[in-house]
Amino acid sequence: MSGATHTVAVLAGGAATRLDGRDKGLVPLGGRPLVDWVLAAPGLRRAPEDPAPPLLIVANRNLEVYARYAATIHDVLPGQRGPLAGIAAALAACRTDWLLSVPVDCPLPPPDLAVRLLDAPVGAAIRVAHDGVRRQPLFALYARALAAPAAAAAAEQTGVHAWQDAMGAVEVDFGDRRVHFDNLNTPSDFAAFRERFAPHA
Template identity: 65%
Template sequence: MQARPAITAAILAGGAGTRLGGRDKGLEPLAGVPLVAHVVAAVRGVDALLIVANRNHDAYSRYARTIADATVERRGPLAGIAAACAACDTPWLLTLPVDCPDPPADLADRLLHEALTHLAAAVVVHDGASRQPLFALYRRELAASAAAAASAQQGVWAWQDAIGARELDFADRGQQFLNLNTPQDFVDHAARSRRG
């Protein structure tokens, strides 16, 4: 039986936090713990972990190896994906955003199974309502393609279409892709967690 190929997970934490007054979303407390800590604890089925962040590297490096986008100016999450692909030491890269504290435990396994079954270089989550472009699995060889698309200011969705990424239905886990953007989102999530 062939060994399962290794996966590196990259948590994308490079956002500007505009709806949080410019504060770094990944370091905002959720139930008394930085949001990034929830994401790190939730990631399963991977062999290595990276965080892509453009500020507060010392704080993030407490949780995992931390890298920055290759570009000085902000070019959005695709620049983070390109940087993570370039830094990836495994055949596959799983990406997920720092603002989603409860990603499915089987996220990596299901995406990898889809990729291997269909010989796909990229697979992206569809939550039953729409594509979730930051939850995706890529072959690391896509680093140059991602970097070129980011330099051209292409969005993640458009780049995924251009490389023929497959969508995988996660409608059974749709609620687990909810992200936290505002202070009220943090309060509401903490309240739901206490009830649940």
């Protein structure tokens, strides 16, 4: 991991109410748990020849299972505080200059996610993907120095989108990668993904 510019945090702490409360990251997809798809995605690395980035999984249950895949942490704030709490926890644990966040329910994130965000305008402490229609707030790059502001905002139950705006986030165009932001929330989403993508992934 020496020389890595960023750490990757997979946000896996949601309640998954549309999956009857099942732990979404551990639901099998093509014989592998969903979290394994995300961690193996090439877009998490800036370039194939670069050092593999350190990996974190932010989860609030089944931590011992997630720990088989990568270093695992949990929200430090009590209760369901939303994804900003997971981002704050990851920033506090981050030891690189940048933290790249991705949600666990998106098995095929853009193949150039890290490089586009890292190469976005210098000076922006938050760089967030925009799919051509809307912002994708969980696909974002954060300066490590934002750990304390993120924790304070999460404690006030501020939404990720609103906090990103307050911090002067810059949106990065991924309009040509829109299909890569498809996320899986329901059993029918999983079935549709298997039919459309799994045979070719």
